[in-house]
Amino acid sequence: MSAPPLLVATGLAKAWGGVRAVDDVSFTIAAGEIVALIGPNGAGKSTCFNLINGQLRPDAGRVLLSGRDIIGAGPARAFRAGVGRTFQIAATFASMTVRENVQTALAAARGQIMRPWGAGRNIARDDAMQLLALAGMAAQAERPAAELAYGDVKRLEVAVALAGAPRLLLMDEPTAGMAPADRADLMRTAVAVARKQNIGVLFTEHDMDAVFAHADRILVLDHGRLIASGAPADVRDNAAVRAAYLGDGVLFAATSGGRPEDPKSS
Secondary structure, X not given: XXXXXXXXXXXXXXXXXXXXXXXXXXEEEOOOOEEEEEOOOOOOHHHHHHHHOOOOOOOEEEEEEOOEEOOOOOHHHHHHHOEEEEOOOOOXXXXXXXXXXXXXXXXXXXXXXXXXXXXXXXXXXXXXXXXXXXXXXXHHXXXXXXXXXXXXXXXXXXXXXXXXXXXXXXXXXXXXXXXXHHHHHHHHHHHHHHHHHOXXXXXXXXXXXXXXXXXXXXXXXXXXXXXXXXXXXXXXXXXXXXXXXXXXXXXXXXXXXXXXXXXXOO
16 A cells, blocks of 8 residues: 655645635645646746645645644744645855854744854754764765855755754755756755655756756646646646747657757757
8 A cells, every 4th residue: 555645735726816826736745756837937836835835825725744734834834744845046044154054944843942152052963963874975064055056055055944843844946056967966865865864845946957867746726727647758748838838938749768859048
């Protein structure tokens, strides 16, 4: 017997005036599954994320995490329920070291007070180093976050997100602003950590290389509606998906490898 889904989203809807940002969207995510949520700009991806982590209350629908209803819980309660999130524009405490950033996140998750002086600097030190090792950042633990290259800031953000011991990790454009080599490295790291810790991942991404290389399953939104859901090969060959992306400059290659083609570069 297969395990029940980690996340069950049913009939999600959100509108502002006459604009349906999310329109009757339903999907599931299993523990340890890597799911990409893609679509043209304005398709409803960010709104869908905000409904799941409690920043927005839907007009209709439910979100269950391990059977627990987290609709409208708010980001803090969703975090405590097991929903972690990284953002398109990474943000860290620039004046703190890499290690202190993770220690602060761990202290917050545990309801402790983190002070950057005295004995407070030792709070969760070993746990912070373990998370930095998972994210490939242990060697930079004592560097000020302000000195990091942008790709390393993104890796640090992953370690910070893991501090809450999430069961579900939402990653909003995780490779935005990164060089191609750094994109691939970050996605390999995030996916490896998720597999190891059995964390379900839902990520949005415009880089189709990252999507097709790492997603177990792909959800496609267009004008707020879910127009396709399935394995990468099935989504690649879906006519509705091709049509939705024509205006965004992206075509899905007909090759067996599922690699995307950008007509602007051809």
